[in-house]
Amino acid sequence: MSEEGLFDVAPPEPERPAVEDLRPVTRGVVEDRPVPAGSDVRPPLAVRMRPASLDEVVGQDHLLAPGAPLRRLVEGAAPASVLLHGPPGTGKTTLARLISQATGRAFEALSALSAGVKEVRGVIEVARRRLAAAEPRRTVLFIDEIHRFSRTQQDALLGAVEDRVVLLVGATTENPSFSVVAPLLSRSLVLGLHALEDDAVAALLDRAVADERGLAGTVTLTDEARAHLVRLAAGDGRRSLTALEAAADAVGEGGTIDLAVVEQVVDEVAVRYDRAGDQHYDVISAFIKSIRGSDPDAALHYLARMIVAGEDPRFIARRLVVHASEDVGLADPTALQAATAAAQAVALIGLPECRIALAQATVHLATAPKSNAVITAIDAAMSDVRSGAAGPVPPHLRDGHYAGAQKLGNAVGYRYPHDERSAVVAQQYPPDELVGRDYYAPSGRGEERAIAERLARLREVVRGR
Numbered sequence: 001m002s003e004e005g006l007f008d009v010a011p012p013e014p015e016r017p018a019v020e021d022l023r024p025v026t027r028g029v030v031e032d033r034p035v036p037a038g039s040d041v042r043p044p045l046a047v048r049m050r051p052a053s054l055d056e057v058v059g060q061d062h063l064l065a066p067g068a069p070l071r072r073l074v075e076g077a078a079p080a081s082v083l084l085h086g087p088p089g090t091g092k093t094t095l096a097r098l099i100s101q102a103t104g105r106a107f108e109a110l111s112a113l114s115a116g117v118k119e120v121r122g123v124i125e126v127a128r129r130r131l132a133a134a135e136p137r138r139t140v141l142f143i144d145e146i147h148r149f150s151r152t153q154q155d156a157l158l159g160a161v162e163d164r165v166v167l168l169v170g171a172t173t174e175n176p177s178f179s180v181v182a183p184l185l186s187r188s189l190v191l192g193l194h195a196l197e198d199d200a201v202a203a204l205l206d207r208a209v210a211d212e213r214g215l216a217g218t219v220t221l222t223d224e225a226r227a228h229l230v231r232l233a234a235g236d237g238r239r240s241l242t243a244l245e246a247a248a249d250a251v252g253e254g255g256t257i258d259l260a261v262v263e264q265v266v267d268e269v270a271v272r273y274d275r276a277g278d279q280h281y282d283v284i285s286a287f288i289k290s291i292r293g294s295d296p297d298a299a300l301h302y303l304a305r306m307i308v309a310g311e312d313p314r315f316i317a318r319r320l321v322v323h324a325s326e327d328v329g330l331a332d333p334t335a336l337q338a339a340t341a342a343a344q345a346v347a348l349i350g351l352p353e354c355r356i357a358l359a360q361a362t363v364h365l366a367t368a369p370k371s372n373a374v375i376t377a378i379d380a381a382m383s384d385v386r387s388g389a390a391g392p393v394p395p396h397l398r399d400g401h402y403a404g405a406q407k408l409g410n411a412v413g414y415r416y417p418h419d420e421r422s423a424v425v426a427q428q429y430p431p432d433e434l435v436g437r438d439y440y441a442p443s444g445r446g447e448e449r450a451i452a453e454r455l456a457r458l459r460e461v462v463r464g465r
Contacts, residue, residue: 084169247262318343331443371446
């Protein structure tokens, strides 16, 4: 060490502020940062319109019904850490703040996108000091995108959660069972939030237009513009309010937000599509007919129109499953598998990702060889049954497993196909009046070409020709 360094005087330690003023070196959720006093910057509309009480929360009725765990938590009963998972803009941050308010606790917010172990430990240290203060106060720690925390970062929370130094509220858009460590899962309530229904999003928009915290009635929102904003939101309340704010800025005070304004500020044209009107039926009809006509490009166009217009993807998936048997059938036996897999993908992951599975199934079905032999066969069989062609089951095919069955002639003379090398025997299967009646007529296209050849041989053997 230099001689000068021997005589360096260490600066005095700064006075420690009061406990409530202690702030860890954190990088909290940007939208929740307080605006400095005297600043001209106004918080975003979505922040200003954040519900101040449970009465203002829209959607999530399954979690906020009387006696439900989340309602009890927000109302201050049975404090426990909780993991909220669901799509963006469904109220996860709002519910965390309401929990904090209800329990009278301090609120700390971290984003897993920018915070690390240092910030987590900083919050926990402040929380411990609050508990040790003359007037103890507990802390709610809200962590957004908690699934992005590494195992080490999540493990850093365990002790504080276990000892209830902090009441953890973690928010994630993913299933926490796959992204949150088991010890943290076992110490928390896991609650799923749903995407907001259209009515809930519309209520948010109307409140934001009228409420003093929002636009205070300074603009008018037309019904057509509101409907477009609802569709654009896709169940995300924050997205709807962000678009509304941009439209309000464009028209200014006293202006009218119509469809043209929304299209301009959001840069997305409104698709003329009424899920309860003619467009709903016309577009789905064109979609199916394009697949039946083996035009994958047209089919993808109509699929895109439905998705962009906000059509329920489950409806599209159901039509694909029906079409796979109705217009493709056994000409491509994998078509039904592809359509069913797409329907399962819709149920598992939802929009926007499930659009890929729907597109894959659409292209598969459109490019597959076509046959309506399956639907023609079942409809012909049902027509015969309805017309009375449903004679008695041949005696040798009847159930012979109960006492006295053989005395009635049941199962007597039945030939077990597996006793033959070919596993096919000459034997009557239909009722007498339907012997020789053909229902299934393979098209000869795709896989049905081979089926047609095999079916002809099978009928010859079974009917003893």
